[in-house]
Amino acid sequence: MAPLVLDAATLRRVIVGFHGGLADHRQVIDNLNVYPVPDGDTGTNMTLTMKSVVESLDGVADDLEPLCAALAHGALMGARGNSGVILAQILRGVSGVFRDAAAAGSVPDAPVVAQALAAASDGAYSAVARPVEGTILTVIREASESAQAAAAAGGGLTEVFDAARDRGYDALERTPEMLAVLAEAGVVDAGGAGLLLLFDACLAEIDGRPMPEAPEPSAAPAPAAVASEAVPVEESSIADLRYEVMFLLDAPDPSVDGFKAAWQQIGDSIVVVGGDGIWNCHIHTDDIGAAIEAGIAVGRPHRIQITDLLDQAAEHSESFMAPDEPVAGAGAEPPAAVEITEDDRCSVVAVGAGAGVVDILMSMGAHRVVAGGQSMNPSTAELLAAVDSLPTGHVVVLPNNKNIIPVAEQVDGETERMVGVVPTRSVVEGISSLLAFSPGATAAQNSEAMAAAAGSVTHGEVTQAVRDASSSAGPITTGDWLGIGPDGIAAVESDVAAAATALLDTIIDDDHELLTVLTGTDADAATTGAIVGHVAEHHPDVEVEVTEGGQPLYPYYFGLE
Template identity: 40%
Template structure:
């Protein structure tokens, strides 16, 4: 039976954040596709994912300290991370919802406090929006709060909030004409439902069933499309030209004046935060004036300006095509850089965030980019980064490589002079034809698909599943290699990490020569940060 929680604690908050990020990663493209209010720019799912990703990073940092955080510290970290990383209207509003919840949950952890927290969150979000509109994420938040207003135990309150939000989401087309014309529900509201579903799973242990199809893609929708709960119509045609977002350090009185000035300058105004730190979002024609207003109010930073019409046109100095690859070690990174790739290092336990991948894609200075995440768990993050950069006019193809050896295989057949689609197909085929394995050392006793392992055991993972449990690296590597080659193969790629025995690569090469005469072997040294051994078989 799934375990249920009677009270909320810091671990449950971390689980909630992690489950929310995973859910938004799965739904990101579907939510982007129904993004029709107030600007049809197809980025609501991406913005929500990036916002929660920032919250998750802040929580991870809190748990990485000398002492684990308590509940108030955890909810404040989650809310603060969302605030500083909020993207778009819906992401900004979600950050305010989390901030409103944090203010109440810091004082109590039972179901009644959760109900009050949801009410405070809905009120705080509505107060942050200059011109609230029904049929948006605000309506969904209010319905969630109303559904559990009578309180109850923690799991009951979470479930009532989720069911109330789902019902409100289905009603949004009847509240907002642009949604009804497009045949979709509100994109931001759908994202909030995913977050509340993750809350139910975190406290009850029960995953919620998938939502119904998001609706038909919102392509060519008429004016009024986009991702937030603000009142003015802001279509690409005829609406403000720029989206301006920045963090602001300022006093409350100065922010009140800023709201009035920005409201007169543009549309889609959302200002969230407090205690001297604010996130400002507005759509304007005069981006400079919006930033100057922030300078007069305090200290703006992390300023992001997006041109709705131009979308980041290609600059003359751009190359035609580049490959961006995530690698687990400086040795592999150097190898791939020599092959012409732009690289991002991913050390064990420290996967890159989407902002790291966005920076790498921009650093490649290319009109077309092939992105190789080389990690199955990194795919949602890579997809969010790709979606963000596509909005800047860069053509990005994400090849879902699950291991560095698949990325090496893809890079080996990369030909920048052929057509983009043909290059992507060839690289995808090469990656898909490469089976992969990895050695790891167990940190604790655990149940695996190959049996029970103890701390210090060497685990041989094939295609992500534990297939071998051994006592030492060399023998386990041979066992894994034999299992992989039993299905055939022409080329074995061995990627050796810094902590592997010195003779490991030569011993494995000799083993292949003795037992598999028609199989070639190539060895790469990954350096620090990589697993002891990764194996690819093509």
């Protein structure tokens, strides 16, 4: 007979089972990204986020209140990538309702579980000002609606989780109908696909049914069934809104809706995450004063960070996260350290992979280098550990990968230090930003100056396709070499040199004077020489500097200034 309540021991087993399910399906989800590059990340990031949650439960008694507190904290600290951040919000909503039930002396039954899923949906949606349907948000919302209906009809835990699972899978299949970019690529949302394994894990514990088996990676479905993680926020043009304003806000929870409404009148790209009186706030706006005054009207804004976006390169136009796959041993690289003097007010934490990349970042002024990037997304906890290891009161973080930016933004709320995040999307942007670093300035001052420096660089990279696909640059066959620029895939060629030179011909303009080439582990001298020769012949006014980066998966990183 299925249990009537979800006690602490069962919840622990569900979390462990969910992590196991994600681990089993990780490779398949990672391989099924809309961009056919060898670093799919959705399954990896969700798996590593849940690994942190499982580890956070070690040593915690089978008591709902402390278990749920550890669950929420572990998700926040372990969140990796956009999918991990949203998953952390969902788990926070569930754990909050369960904790309240335990505090009232009860154990979650079917109605409480349905209420928890509703809170999870509300929490995920409330994290962004303009949610976009066709993402993980749609999946959790529709699943929670069916769970509530099942509970209202008198269903038990099995009926509630069955309803959530069935409606969730139905919503997942319909995500391309809701989001044009998914329909155009013939994909469904990968974040939603990963989330549904949570309901499978619940049913495995409640009534003993087996977890779904992951198909062999080689048996991945055709592009029409491919999964890709869509960003659940509405994108805006950075050219339209000049400033990025971020701060922590101490304010009572009921006042935050009014605060967000005020912000919606003055900007875009609004994200407000938190609860229990502390909120992490982000907006793009032309009116800095109004953005801060809206916070003052409801509470106390602090750790204010302002970045001038005018000179920054526009974000990639695609509506999904660039994929990442971990490389064996990538996490074993220890943080690097350089000397900090007594007069220094601010220091830098950067993310990078490859011995050469680490050496360059250190030589340019980074004080800690956390292993990660295109090969692995570090967790909030790993970035926090690097930040807290530094003696300065102000720290700047360089994510150097767009997947890592939302994770880095979680660090500020977990430390007493003033943390500024420069939204660098590539290693070459991070290197360029370090030219503007001043150890005597504040994190906010450095963030603004370093963001402007990063925005002066045009970046590109070359990698190899891991599956057949289509692109604006033409059809892609497994094994093709791809040249990827600021606006996505710009070149598809049969050999790496052709892809690199075609990409450079696309992104070099008359204003560029210097090309920096970072060679990866798969680069060879002959190919590098051919690339340098091509630039000398076709772009004679551009000076070329070649440096060994040692990065995995991408034989070439390019930076143009």
